[in-house]
Amino acid sequence: MDTDIIVVGGGPAGLAFARQFKNSRLHVTVIEKAPLESLQNPAYDGREIALTHLSREIMQKLGMWQRIPENEIYRLRDAKVYNGTSDYTLHFPEPKKARGGATDRLGNLISNHNIRRAAYEEVAQMNNVDLRCGVGVKKVETSTNQAIVELENGDKLTAKLLVAADSRFSQTRRQLGIAADMHDFGRTVIVFRTKHTISNQHTANECFFYGRTLALLPLEEHLTNCVITIKNTHAHELLDMTPEQLAQEAQKMLKGKLGNMESAGTVHSYPLVGVHAQKFYSTRSALIGDAAVGMHPVTAHGYNLGLESTDILAKLILQAEQKGRDIGEVGLLEMYNVKHQLHTRPLYHGTNAMVTFFTTDHAPVKLLRDATLRVSNNLPPLKKLISKQLTG
Structure with a gap:
């Protein structure tokens, strides 16, 4: 051989x-x-990778983790899920240690x-x-x-x-x-960094709007990676924008929750296929x-x-x-x-x-989406199971 x-x-x-x-x-x-x-x-390339605690352990064993600048390992404290225009959230708080006491993160984000x-x-x-x-x-x-x-x-x-x-x-x-x-979702992923005036609290947000999905990945306290998924037939509406216009679009989608937003880098796009x-x-x-x-x-x-x-x-x-x-x-x-x-x-x-459920915008499904978030928020075993998947 x-x-x-x-x-x-x-x-x-x-x-x-x-x-x-x-x-x-x-x-x-x-x-x-x-x-x-x-x-x-x-x-x-615009992609910020959310890493579980298990991934950190593997990367440490391989010597990779130690080679990444400490100031470019970003804390992911907790996560929230929004549905449509509602302010109600399904919240996944920072996990608890096995013997009690909170950790300070769900995981980490690294470019x-x-x-x-x-x-x-x-x-x-x-x-x-x-x-x-x-x-x-x-x-x-x-x-x-x-x-x-x-x-x-x-x-x-x-x-x-x-x-x-x-x-x-x-x-x-x-x-x-x-x-x-x-599985071709028929959507395009558009990613870009933004600076903003209100702290992101090191919280990841997944916002299932109607026709679009916006994920917010916290980097520094006033620096966030925005990930918009949109139908391929409408992707040009965003890709034709300048970086500054795209940041303003994200600010509009969030109704100013992160304050004034401005572009902090280049824009990248990818086809969404599982x-x-x-x-x-x-x-x-x-x-x-x-x-x-x-x-x-x-x-x-x-x-x-x-x-x-x-x-x-x-x-x-x-x-x-x-x-x-x-x-x-x-x-x-x-x-x-x-x-x-x-x-x-x-x-x-x-x-x-x-994803199919939370991106289907028919009226009956919209109501069911909201109900699902509320039920899930009040079922501790289910939230614990999902949190364990998030943290690895």
């Missing part, structure tokens, strides 16, 4: 997975189509480019990881004995295991013949990150699930290697599939159902 594990995709999930093998005897090759410069100095840079800096120091950047994958195939990856430059690599981490639109997943449930693979493995191959599960951003669980996938799969591989077993055997991959599916499948379908 040319290497033990080939990882297709050098994004934050692919690099975090490679980092799991520091100080092991396994050799990992990461294939990334983008140039090396994009890994060394990733550009800001995606900072996570990517931290992952790269850790992997770049590893002698058992090769980064092959600036070249794409042309073809992948697997057999009972090996995985073969043909690159666009004609090179071929063989490995004991192939791992796909090349986005929710993964071509590797398609070539492996793994089917996936793809993905869940029917299974997370095939012959000598596995899916991690968004190639396995690409979540709707409303629960902010995307990268959290990606990190969990790297942690589960890497632990199984390392245990097998220590026992002298085949790291690409079907039993190992099936165990990974079962463990990760148990958490992701109900969360994925539950999130999609919730």
Whole structure:
């Protein structure tokens, strides 16, 4: 074999997975189509990632957390959900510690480019990881004995295991013949930072307005990342605006709850598509990150699930290697599939159902949406269950 594990995709999930093998005897090759410069100095892309306490623990173990500037790790104290024009909120307060006493946050917010840079800096120091950047994958195939990856430059690599981490639109997943449930919400996500005169109280807000959804992710006390989802047919109404006009639009949607708002950066947009693979493995191959599960951003669980996938799969591989077993055997991959599916499948379908419910604007549903928030607010077991999902 040319290497033990080939990882297709050098994004934050692919690099975090490679980092799991520091100080092991396994050799990992990461294939990334983008140039090396994009890994060394990733550009800001507007995405602020909400990280659970479990994700923080995994990132600390991998040395990634320590590489992120302390002043760019933002506290997420609590969260509130609004329906329509009502001021009534479903409130998820900061959680309690196991032995009593409040913590000071539900989780943390970190910019995606900072996570990517931290992952790269850790992997770049590893002698058992090769980064092959600036070249794409042309073809992948697997057999009972090996995985073969043909690159666009004609090179071929063989490995004991192939791992796909090349986005929710993964071509590797398609070539492996793994089917996936793809849910196109028919909406566009528009993200931008704003400064404002009234404190955000380090509180995340999810506002299900009619025709639009606005999420507010608190960074500094007077700096918030705004995430608007809108039907594709109306996206141009916002994308044609200047950054300052967009900030004023957000202020109007919020009825001035954050005071005067102004633009604090660039505007970015993305198609809103959710993905869940029917299974997370095939012959000598596995899916991690968004190639396995690409979540709707409303629960902010995307990268959290990606990190969990790297942690589960890497632990199984390392245990097998220590026992002298085949790291690409079907039993190992099936165990990974079962463990990760148990958490992701109900969360994925539950999130999609919730989003569909809260973005349906027919009159009877509007009333039911409001009633659902009020009932949920008064059911402590349900709120506790949701809070545990939010905090990981």
